[in-house]
Amino acid sequence: MAERGGVRRRAVLTSVGVAAWTGLVVYGTGKLDEEPAPPPEPATGPYDLVSYPPDRRPPGPSLTGELLDGAAFDLSALAGQVAVVNFWASWCAPCRAETEDLEAVHAATRHRRVAFLGVNVRDDVDQAVALQRGRMTYPSLFDPAGRAALRFDQVPPNTIPATVLMDRRGRVAALFRQRVRRAELEPLVRGLADEPG
Structure with missing residues (x-):
């Protein structure tokens, strides 16, 4: 039973990791071998x-x-x-x-x-x-x-x-x-x- 829980937890963590990586690919530079340049820092304003x-x-x-x-x-x-x-x-x-x-x-x-x-x-x-x-x-x-x-x-x-x-x-x-x-x-x-x- 403990092993099944561990497998389930690993599957959830893997899914989260894949989702995060997908977000980086979609909104990143597309160059996987380089660190993306940070965006210019805004002067003012919240996220929206x-x-x-x-x-x-x-x-x-x-x-x-x-x-x-x-x-x-x-x-x-x-x-x-x-x-x-x-x-x-x-x-x-x-x-x-x-x-x-x-x-x-x-x-x-x-x-x-x-x-x-x-x-x-x-x-x-x-x-x-x-x-x-x-x-x-x-x-x-x-x-x-x-x-x-x-x-x-x-x-x-x-x-x-x-x-x-x-x-x-x-x-x-x-x-x-x-x-x-x-x-x-x-x-x-x-x-x-x-x-x-």
Whole structure:
């Protein structure tokens, strides 16, 4: 009986170890023979909001893909603009709830060289298009495999909804790992828009 308990305990510990290792592979650098570089230390913010001052902002990734309407997209086309990248899915209730706030900030700031981009993850294209229609006037990448989030390897948006704010130099200035509201998002976006290019 004691041996069975020991086997059971070892199996549980092995499962926990595998789960932890899987998390490292998913959100790590993918290089198993090197120590991953630690992410830049944020200036302020709890887990659900991380922000960086200009001298500590990590570089944003290159990001390409296909939009929900089938057109090709390259994030480099937004060079020189403040970029707001929102990760969402049609089945995610907080994602649906924040669309009005995101669209309001988009409408209020786009004349200031601010661009919004959605990234639709783990979703069905028809359901994603149906949600986007009438709610979002900005484009969304279709990323059912969730690869785009892995490109932000130093500051992973490893939950949805998540919203990444990038400055005009393409660096990550802030990351929300929660539903965003206009009252908290718009001041940050306007602050980035006010920074010199």
